[in-house]
Amino acid sequence: MKKLFVFIILFYFSFPLFAQICKETKSNEIKGQFINGDYFEGKYNYCRLINPKEDNISQINLNINGTSNSYIYVGGGNPTIETSNLGVISIFDKLGGMESPAKITYLTRIDKNLIKLGEINLDYSQGQVINYSIDNVNNKIDALSATFLEKIKQSFINNTKLSYPDYFLLLLFDSTLVNDISSDWINKFYAKLNLMQHKDLINIYSQNIFFKNTTLCNKDKNEKNAFGCQIKNRKLSLCYNYVNSNLFYRFGTQSKIELELVKVIEDKDKKNSSISFANKDIDYVVDTKPGKEGIKIKRKEIQLYNFQCNPSTVEPMILDSFN
Numbered sequence: 001m002k003k004l005f006v007f008i009i010l011f012y013f014s015f016p017l018f019a020q021i022c023k024e025t026k027s028n029e030i031k032g033q034f035i036n037g038d039y040f041e042g043k044y045n046y047c048r049l050i051n052p053k054e055d056n057i058s059q060i061n062l063n064i065n066g067t068s069n070s071y072i073y074v075g076g077g078n079p080t081i082e083t084s085n086l087g088v089i090s091i092f093d094k095l096g097g098m099e100s101p102a103k104i105t106y107l108t109r110i111d112k113n114l115i116k117l118g119e120i121n122l123d124y125s126q127g128q129v130i131n132y133s134i135d136n137v138n139n140k141i142d143a144l145s146a147t148f149l150e151k152i153k154q155s156f157i158n159n160t161k162l163s164y165p166d167y168f169l170l171l172l173f174d175s176t177l178v179n180d181i182s183s184d185w186i187n188k189f190y191a192k193l194n195l196m197q198h199k200d201l202i203n204i205y206s207q208n209i210f211f212k213n214t215t216l217c218n219k220d221k222n223e224k225n226a227f228g229c230q231i232k233n234r235k236l237s238l239c240y241n242y243v244n245s246n247l248f249y250r251f252g253t254q255s256k257i258e259l260e261l262v263k264v265i266e267d268k269d270k271k272n273s274s275i276s277f278a279n280k281d282i283d284y285v286v287d288t289k290p291g292k293e294g295i296k297i298k299r300k301e302i303q304l305y306n307f308q309c310n311p312s313t314v315e316p317m318i319l320d321s322f323n
Contacts, residue, residue: 022047028081030062034109035087035147040064044081052077060091062107062114069114071107082163086151088117090165098127104165106172110140117141118172125242128200128322131219132171132208145173149180157188167193167201171209183312186210190316199321206315214313216250216257223248226319227288229309234258236295236309238275238286240265240322247319249277249284251295259284270320288317 024047031041042064049058060073060081073079079093089107094100101124106117118137122129152170155162190202206225207215214230217223217239226247227238239248247265252258261277261284269275273289282304285296293309 021050023050024048030081030083032083033087035144035151036109038109048077064114069109071114073105075103082165084163084166085160086155086166086169088169090163092165099124104168106169115140120168120171129204132204134172137172141172149173153185157185157192167198181210199318202318211315214254216252216254224322225315227286227317228315229293230313231295231307231309240319242322249286270322273317
């Protein structure tokens with residue numbers, strides 16, 4: 001009897017997932033290659049708990065290369081686990097319906113040890129990502145930055161197949177990112193996001209990474225970057241409020257907005273490449289057509305000025321992607 005008792009204790013310590021009572025279970029094999037080049041094979045066991053708590057609905061027990069590397073994930077009702085061509089394992093956990101938040105957990109291996117790189121929490125509105133936060137970033141991530149960034153810079157613009165969580169990985173490395181990214185690369189990256197139907201991520205990267213030091217849109221006031229560019233030493237931003245459908249025209253700098261105009265934009269007008277804003281008897285016509293970006297200032301259809309955007313500063317028009 002004593003031996004049986006010891007066996008049960010050892011079993012629970014070896015397989016902590018089974019210490020919980022599951023009403024649903026499944027197992028799958030997993031294999032891939034880490035960022036350091038090591039190939040791996042493993043298995044994960046999923047358990048949906050019979051007595052869930054608010055933040056503990058299910059568990060995943062992941063074992064890589066036998067039991068030498070393991071990780072236990074505790075989270076929502078149906079987390080999914082994926083390997084990546086970027087050298088990570090990601091766990092994507094949508095914590096409810098279309099409007100509910102989500103969390104992505106990234107794992108990789110350093111010095112033969114499976115580690116958590118960090119977590120990204122996503123906020124959604126009408127099915128689109130509108131904001132994010134980063135938690136539990138590993139203090140070893142700086143040692144991997146150069147390797148990851150080189151891999152990301154290639155894979156984000158070529159034909160490499162990427163999963164949905166892959167496209168957020170760049171956010172973990174934003175502090176080392178901006179100075180080493182060209183406008184040509186940004187345009188190619190945005191073209192791939194557009195092709196893969198991830199236009200909401202274009203706004204995330206524009207507001208928080210690539211143009212965060214120049215944009216005149218305020219994400220804390222429910223605004224998204226619809227379009228932007230530099231005109232001489234000033235910034236032009238079109239900012240879409242996704243709560244009331246207001247579209248703002250702002251011109252100036254982050255320290256001083258020289259002109260702000262607003263109009264309610266209807267869905268049928270979101271695909272227009274030319275958008276006009278009225279200021280008394282003056283019209284400010286923003287042209288967002290690729291290669292012709294700029295502002296035409298008119299009075300009673302007579303053109304007064306024509307200002308062209310600096311081509312290397314253009315944020316592509318994505319108004320038609322906003323719900």
